[in-house]
Amino acid sequence: MKQGSGMVLAQEEDCMDGRIARRIATGGLVALVALKLGASTVDVAAYGVRPDTGENMTPAISRMLAACTNGGERIVLPAGRYLFRPDRPGERTTAFLIRGARGLTLDGNGATLIFHGLMNPFRLVDSRQIEVRNLSIDWERPFITQGTIRSVTDEYVDLAIDRQHYPYVIEDGRAWFTGEDWKRGVDGYNLLYDAATREILYKTRDNALGIDFNKRAEEIAPGVIRFFGKPKIKPPLGTIIGLNHGRYIVNGFDVNRCADVTLRDIRAYHVLSHGVVALRTENLTLNAFNIVANEAKDRVFSAVADGFHLVHCKGVVTIENCAHTGLGDDFLNVHGRNCVVHKRIDDQTVLVDRAECTDAGDEVWLLRKNESQRREVCRVAAIKPVQLENKRWGYEVAFTEALPTDFREGDFFENKTWNARLIFRHNKVLRRHRARGILVSTPESAVIEKNLFSTAxxxxxxxxxxxxxxxxGAIRDLVIRDNVFENCLSSGSETGGKWEWGEAIITITPSHRPNSVTCEPYHRNIRIEGNTFKTFDIPLVRARSVRGLVFRDNTIEHTTAFTPFAWQKAAFWFDGCREVTVERNVYADTYAGRTLWTQHMAESDLKVTDSRAFTVLPCPVEK
Incomplete structure (x- = not known):
């Protein structure tokens, strides 16, 4: 035994079933470290991991995972309910930190994980061959409050709120919403849901009421708050509202610089930001990972933000058999990062922001802002964080070779080394969440097939x-095939405004804006084939700056699910596109789309050999 600096190390070794258990006591804290002879199942009880105790399992899980250092560990949680709280009140804490692991499997065995406060359920860092499966996660007190519209006038809105599930206080004439260790107001992203369908209310978007819920309020009856202000609309009584208490708070699963990760058979009823954020990760599979409203608790909401947000991953990203409801933002966003040059320091060095997914040794494309075309390929020699003048952090990036003389402030570079192929299939992208369905921007191949889209x-x-x-992520090879698009755009673009939720069922709108019939497009090779569009409105596709766009062998059916209102009055709107083909599609007689708009295109850029004769017109406005 050796003693020094207030630390006592006591070691006992026992051999049982081929395992060696070593007990380490540090400052009175006892940790059991399992040293296994080869891959084996971890004895979770030895670390104090037990279900249904009502105790905080965060310390026990932390000890257990810190001991998984040999590779090939298999963790099976006994079925039951586990509670997790932050290390200290109000402090962001990770429950399952998996760092530097190899070949680890964590099987929840149907366990229910219940979180309190600012918890990050899972964080995977610098790990390989990891699988997490068979569990559900939720919060006892979510960071969204649900209410029902009881009354609405020109002067106020009354909301009925279940105070037991969504506690609040009225102080100094305003409402505060509370949890065990937090007290917050209302963020601007609040959504309305139809009482019958529990979908986003028809023709509504962010803060549709236009009320500032952080201003004057009073409790007019137990569980009923009157929020003063003139609402922009008067939705039906009984309409449900979700009031967010933050926007990007803490993610559900962080996957950072990992490889060969599978997350499957997971049900997330609530997370405080994105469901999954993956950065610079190679080969990621999300299978039956469902982020859904907890209907047993009568909720309409789930995640505060996106379902899956994947940045500069590579290899193959496979997303299948997933269905989300109640998200606070898009189902999926997969993309890279345009790193904007703030300053050219010397011939080989620039200052940029948001280059956290770029490392020394990576190749990047250089792009000029005025044309947005990938041009020279350069290799990063070194990168270091620096503080910018506005107190934000940026990056000083040095290259192995001299930069072109015309590459300057306002231009940008894009990582060439880290981009993923995407397989997105057998998923349900439903109207019960905010904004768009999926956002895809990758220069690698992508296939979107056999999904149901029914989006707001x-x-x-x-x-x-x-x-x-x-x-x-300028597209180079994208196939959209054998999907069903059912009554999308129920909250689509009504006026063409920036913050509305899209002009057409499929919308392709890069920042690059063509200005002539000779301008080279940004995207290439997008094929939309063999899909079924069931639509109450007219717009099918809006596409800007694409070379090689095909809309072929699709079936368009007309429905009466909603009253049409879309700003785009053409079935197709093509702007600055080249080599466009529309052919062999079948349209219901009752489908009203008979017009096709074009901008910045020559007659030879468009080929239409379809079952319906379209009238080709110039777009009536510049957008």
Whole structure:
């Protein structure tokens, strides 16, 4: 035994069933470290991991995972309910931290994980061959409050709120919403849900009421709060509302710089931001990972933000058999990052922001903002974080070779090394969540097939952003086939405004805006084939800046599910596209779309040999 600096190390070794257990006591804290002879099942009870105790399992899980250092461990949680709380009140804490692991499997065995406060359920870092499966997660007190509209006038809105499930206080004439260790107001992203269908209410979007829920309020009866202000609309009484208490708080699953990760048979009833965020990860499978409203608790909401958000992953990303409801944002967003040059320091060095997914040794494309075409390929020699003038952090990036003289401030680079192939199939992308369906921007091949899309906004959005979110990924090979699009755009673009939820069922709108009939497009090779569109409105496709766009062998059916209102009055709207083919599609007689809009295109850019004769017109406005 050795003693020093207040630390006591006591070691006992016992051999049982081929396992060696070593007990380490550090400052009075006892941790059991399982040293296994080869791959084996971890004895979770030895670490104090037990279900249905009502105790905080965060410390026990932390000890157990810290001991999984040999590779090939298999963790099976006994079925039951596990509670998790932060290390300290109000502190962001990770429950399952898997760092540097190899070949680890965590089987929840149907366990229910219940979180309190600012918890990050899972964080995977620098790990390989990891599988997490068979569990559900939820919060005792979610960071969204659900209410029902009891009354609405020109002066106020009354909300009925179950105070037992969504506690609140009225202080100094305003409402505060509370949890065990938090007290918050209302964020601007609040949504309305139809009382009967529990879907996003027809023709509503963010903060449709236009009420500031952080201003004057009073409790007019037990469990009924009157929020003062003139609402922009008067929805039907009984309409359900979700009030967010934050926007991007803590993710459900963080997967950072990992490889060969599978998350399957997981049900997330609530997370405090995105369901899954994966950064710089190679080969990721999400199978039957469902982020859904907990209907047993009568909820309409689930995640505060996106379902899956994947940035500069590579290898193959497979997403299948997933169905989400109640999301606070899009089902899926897969993209890279346009790193904008703030300053050219010297011939080989630039200052950029948001380059966290770029490392030394990566190849990048250089792009000029005025044309947005991938040009020179350069290799990163070194990258280091620096603080920018506005107190945000940026990155100083040095290259192995001199940069072109015309590559300067305002231009950007895009990582060439880290981009993923996408397989998205057998999923249900439903109207019961905010905004769009899926956002796809990757230069690698992508297949979107055999899915059901029934979205409040555009079903599939393909961008390439150089002026707001800077999400990169000019498409080079995308197939959209054998999907069903059912009554999408029930909250689509009504006026053409930026923050509405999409002009057409499939919307392709990169930041690059063509300005002539000779302008080279941003995207290439997008094929939309063999799909069924069941639509109450007219817009099918809006596409800007695509070379090689095909819309072929699709069936278009007309429904009366909603009253049409879309701003785009043409079935197709093509802007600056080249080599466009529309052929062999079948249209219901009652489908009203008979017009096709074009901009910045020559007559030879468009070939229509279809069962319906379309009138080709110039777009009536510049958008």
């Amino acid at each position: 906004g555009t079903a599939i959005l393909i961008e390439g952003d150089t002026d707001f979110w800077f999400e990169s």
